[in-house]
Amino acid sequence: MEKKRGAGRFLTSGYLILVLAFIYLPILYVMVFSFNDSKSMISFEGFSLRWYEAMLENREMLESIKYTVIVALIATGVSTAVGTIAAIGLSKARPLVRSIILEINNLPVLNPDIVTAISLMLLFLSAKIQRSIVTLTIAHITFCIPYVILSVMPKLRQLDDNVAEAAMDLGATPWKALTKVIIPQIYPAIFSGALIAFSMSFDDFVISFFTAGVDVQNISMYVYSMKRFNPSVNALSTLIVVTVTVILVLTNLIPALGERKHKKEDS
Amino acid sequence: MKSFFRMSYPYILWIALFIVAPMLMILLYAVTRSGNGTITFHFTLENFARFLSDPTFLKVLWTSLRIALITTVVCILIGYPAALFIANLPEKRQTLMILLLTLPMWINMLLKTYAWRGILMNFEIESEIKVFIGMVYDFLPYMIIQIHTAIAKLDRELLTAAYDLGANRGKAFLKVTLPLSVPGIISGITLVFLPAVSSFVIPKLLGGGNYVLIGNLIETYFLVAGDWNFGSAISLIMALIIIGSMYLTKKLDTGAEEE
Numbered sequence: 001m002e003k004k005r006g007a008g009r010f011l012t013s014g015y016l017i018l019v020l021a022f023i024y025l026p027i028l029y030v031m032v033f034s035f036n037d038s039k040s041m042i043s044f045e046g047f048s049l050r051w052y053e054a055m056l057e058n059r060e061m062l063e064s065i066k067y068t069v070i071v072a073l074i075a076t077g078v079s080t081a082v083g084t085i086a087a088i089g090l091s092k093a094r095p096l097v098r099s100i101i102l103e104i105n106n107l108p109v110l111n112p113d114i115v116t117a118i119s120l121m122l123l124f125l126s127a128k129i130q131r132s133i134v135t136l137t138i139a140h141i142t143f144c145i146p147y148v149i150l151s152v153m154p155k156l157r158q159l160d161d162n163v164a165e166a167a168m169d170l171g172a173t174p175w176k177a178l179t180k181v182i183i184p185q186i187y188p189a190i191f192s193g194a195l196i197a198f199s200m201s202f203d204d205f206v207i208s209f210f211t212a213g214v215d216v217q218n219i220s221m222y223v224y225s226m227k228r229f230n231p232s233v234n235a236l237s238t239l240i241v242v243t244v245t246v247i248l249v250l251t252n253l254i255p256a257l258g259e260r261k262h263k264k265e266d267s
Numbered sequence: 268m269k270s271f272f273r274m275s276y277p278y279i280l281w282i283a284l285f286i287v288a289p290m291l292m293i294l295l296y297a298v299t300r301s302g303n304g305t306i307t308f309h310f311t312l313e314n315f316a317r318f319l320s321d322p323t324f325l326k327v328l329w330t331s332l333r334i335a336l337i338t339t340v341v342c343i344l345i346g347y348p349a350a351l352f353i354a355n356l357p358e359k360r361q362t363l364m365i366l367l368l369t370l371p372m373w374i375n376m377l378l379k380t381y382a383w384r385g386i387l388m389n390f391e392i393e394s395e396i397k398v399f400i401g402m403v404y405d406f407l408p409y410m411i412i413q414i415h416t417a418i419a420k421l422d423r424e425l426l427t428a429a430y431d432l433g434a435n436r437g438k439a440f441l442k443v444t445l446p447l448s449v450p451g452i453i454s455g456i457t458l459v460f461l462p463a464v465s466s467f468v469i470p471k472l473l474g475g476g477n478y479v480l481i482g483n484l485i486e487t488y489f490l491v492a493g494d495w496n497f498g499s500a501i502s503l504i505m506a507l508i509i510i511g512s513m514y515l516t517k518k519l520d521t522g523a524e525e526e
Binding site for chain 2: 115
């Protein structure tokens with residue numbers, strides 16, 4: 001019996017390692033080949049930083065990184081502010097009104113991206129608005145807000161209404177009740193909503209593709225439009241993977257580590 | 268407290284302008300002929316008739332549904348055992364595994380697909396297989412995480428009870444774990460099948476230029492052919508199929524939970 005268990009455990013770990021290998025294969029592959037001293041994607045011909053240098057000289061690629069970051073920052077800021085305030089407002093709305101608005105809010109989440117994308121494109125074109133970084137940013141704000149609301153709303157429902165009421169009974173203005181009582185309690189939900197919004201905006205391709213016009217492109221659009229395989233993309237991917245990992249470790253793991261430490265001290 | 272509701276006004280204006288109005292425009296374009304004036308519209312159903320009566324278009328729709336379906340089934344087949352094995356790990360290693368599965372989800376899908384393009388360049392494989400690899404790769408983590416969440420919530424006492432009543436491991440799995448993890452499989456399906464139907468990046472990057480799914484068809488009619496009316500009709504048909512199957516799976520889900 002013991003032996004059988006051991007064999008079983010060996011098999012299950014083997015299976016999980018295979019799944020992880022599949023998931024990390026392309027990521028490790030681009031990381032390794034970003035340092036390749038040749039254009040080949042098959043054989044590694046020595047270490048070099050030439051693709052990183054090529055990346056720094058590639059204006060089109062650098063522009064796409066710049067646009068991606070600018071749009072993601074603005075979209076995150078606006079959607080987090082508007083979404084949080086809207087969620088707080090909606091939590092006080094009549095149930096029917098709230099559920100209708102939340103259904104509409106869900107549309108961009110449930111709809112295929114391509115439908116959201118062409119609907120916005122039709123709007124801009126029909127209104128004769130030139131597609132540019134402005135329309136791109138509007139589109140990003142539009143699909144980011146729902147995620148902020150979906151992240152903040154459940155937390156708001158857990159809040160005790162009486163606390164805000166009590167604050168106002170004690171003379172706080174609604175604004176003070178909002179900033180001193182409600183927001184501090186839902187801060188973690190706001191933060192994770194903002195993180196999701198940033199990542200959605202940073203990674204978006206389909207909606208950007210239809211709403212950005214011809215003069216502006218983000219990283220995804222740049223990669224999509226490339227005619228030939230370009231190893232500089234490996235360098236770019238590597239930098240993004242490293243950045244994402246660092247951000248996730250800082251935002252996710254460190255609190256978790258802190259908690260663990262906390263528990264240890266308690267025991 | 269009513270004054271608080273006023274805080275949602277900017278947002279309500281925003282969704283009216285950028286969610287509701289654009290969706291209505293798709294609807295309007297889908298049921299009209301080109302050459303709309305600002306006041307006059309030529310209403311017609313011919314855009315839908317054109318799609319539904321042309322075998323080429325129906326074939327594209329069928330291919331999209333078939334690929335999405337196979338992708339979903341493969342994701343369940345690979346993902347279910349993975350989710351089950353993860354759920355049996357000690358708690359700390361479970362958290363680590365979930366973290367390792369979540370991490371790549373934060374990385375730009377286009378870059379990951381581009382990486383697969385680099386890898387698959389080295390092999391002579393049919394383009395459809397390449398598309399499958401790309402799709403399964405993209406969606407597998409979602410499936411594993413959904414199923415794992417369902418299994419992890421499961422009350423372990425139920426399994427103990429099943430063993431006490433004489434069930435062996437296989438029977439306990441079939442009678443306890445599997446039925447109770449159905450909601451996880453269903454939410455996994457909504458996260459895999461629905462986006463897979465409309466995906467058009469993976470077919471384009473991995474399948475080569477002549478591999479057309481419904482998403483690519485919509486792109487062509489909007490950006491190349493410039494036929495917005497027909498493009499809108501195709502999008503509407505696709506959205507209806509997707510929202511319809513979403514509704515069905517939700518029904519299944521509540522049905523399974525009530526059992």
